[in-house]
Amino acid sequence: MDPTALVLIELGAIFLGLGVLGRLAARMGISPVPLYLVGGLFFGHGGFIPVTGIEEFGHIASELGVVLLLLMLGLEYTAKELVTGLRQTWAAGIMDFVLNFTPGAALALILGWGVVPAVVMGGVTWISSSGIIAKVLSDLGRLGNRETPTVLSILVIEDLAMAVYLPILTTVLAGASFWGGLRAVGIALLTVSLVLVIALRYGAFISRMLHSEDRENFLLKLIGAALLVAGISASLQVSAAVGAFLLGIAISGATAHSATRVLEPLRDLFAAMFFVLFGINTDPTAMPPVLIPAILLAVVTTLTKVFTGGWAAKRAGVARLGRIRAGAALVARGEFSIIIAGLGVSSGAVPAELAALATAYVMILAILGPIIAKYAEPLGKKFGYGHPRAQASQTPG
Amino acid sequence: MNVEETRLPGIGTRREITVANGRRVGVIQFRDGEMNLLVSQQEDPDCSLAEIPLTTEEAAALGSMLGAPQLVQHLSNQQGGLAGLSTEQIVLPRESPYASQDLGATRLRTRTGVSIVALVRGTNVIPSPGPETDLLAGDVVVVVGTPRGIKSAAQILHEG
Secondary structure, three states: OOHHHHHHHHHHHHHHHHHHHHHHHHHHOOOOHHHHHHHHHHHOOOOOOOOOOOHHHHHHHHHHHHHHHHHHHHHHOOHHHHHHHHHHHHHHHHHHHHHHHHHHHHHHHHOOOOHHHHHHHHHHHHOOOHHHHHHHHHHOOOOOOOOHHHHHHHHHHHHHHHHHHHHHHHHHHOOOOHHHHHHHHHHHHHHHHHHHHHHHHHHHHHHHHHOOOOHHHHHHHHHHHHHHHHHHHHHOOOOHHHHHHHHHHHOOHHHHHHHHHHHHHHHHHHHHHHHHHHHHOOOHHHHHHHHHHHHHHHHHHHHHHHHHHHHHHHHOOOOHHHHHHHHHHOOOOOHHHHHHHHHHHHHOOOOHHHHHHHHHHHHHHHHHHHHHHHHHHHHHHHOOOOOHHHHHHHOOO | OOOEEEEEOOOEEEEEEEOOOOOEEEEEEEOOOOEEEEEEOOOOOOOEEEEEEEOHHHHHHHHHHHHHHHHHHHHHHHOOOOOOOEEEEEEOOOOOOOOOOEHHHHOHHHHHOOEEEEEEEOOEEEEOOOOOOEOOOOOEEEEEEOHHHHHHHHHHHHHO
């Protein structure tokens, strides 16, 4: 068969399959990410129907997916929100990092994978899924809750921390020395602060330059700017994703709003490709041996996240039940864990089992996270964490 | 009154007040312009009892329902000395023949002797509206006049 025809057929089958899986996820009320991963496992190396010939396109498409995911994450926040978030919740951010990075890193070391995979696994267990969590909070009608700003600001800090962590990760994966790593940290911190200052001062100007009433024109300018910034960042070892994220932050106001609307379908398409490709590159036969470690890791990092959220909510003066809600809301891991694991896998500096472990881990917590968020509070009430009234009246927000 | 404003990064802004019985009541303003009315639980004021999505029109109607009585109270206090005059608020119903017409078309002054001192539309107050001012369904019409005049004015605004 003509190779182009084969590629078209394969891509068609994959996207159609993802469409069906996405619908299934919506009906079950879960995030589509774990199902996309399952889809990838099904098609991939050692899967039921191995696909060939789409590697090159798949690779570029999934890179685009990561750039668009991060660009749109940046669009969600304004520089001002990030700076206030950083000022108010930096302590919780550090707590979050220490408690949730450690279990992943420790497991990688225990499994004897070495330091570089430990840096990757730490990131996988550290970052909560802001996509899943924001949706859960609004679905459960918790936007008006007193603990919700705390939960959201922890997500903000994590996302901002990614802008420092990803460049470090890229450098470490490239096999840099200690000093090389330190230099990467310096460059990353400098770039992030510089972009925040530029975004605060000249955000309106950048937005005006990119803005256009014509949809097509606007889309081309946006994508062009995003890829350019992402590419330059990648060549500076700051990681393409971070460049896109920072550009997203610099775009503000009405422009950010219409940019979100224009980019959403593209992001959905390419991000789906990214998740599926991650699944394709994961060997399903590597899954069973890592299942027990994945479950253990999920249990431990559920507890550490609940503790992190509870602690932060307590500092914000939230009563006991609210602390449970805050902690449980943060449990879900998703897209970012896969982005981090994906960077590791594509660099070739991590063992193949890491992809399997990350896949199993994210599948568990992306599905269980929203369920835990929903039922933690009634469970807490049952076990006598009640009487919030007496306590809440002492701590007016 | 202390209005507490909290930014919800990536979502919007929440404005709320804590009312006398300890509950929080407020509005979540989403960045895409949508709005939720929020009421907290009595037993756990940290937690929402209800978050009710409101369209712009609904929010405006709710705003005038809450705001107009205050204006009326204020006006009554000011003209308190004048015997025989009272202030009243009349909501213009959707089926009113004057909805989407101008104020002059009602000829309210000529027919009943009452004056329209203000229109309340959502959070906007239009003071001393002229005859060219448009009336919209849901507007709260604040009138001053004799009780009898007000009664017939209400009838005119409702039925024509």
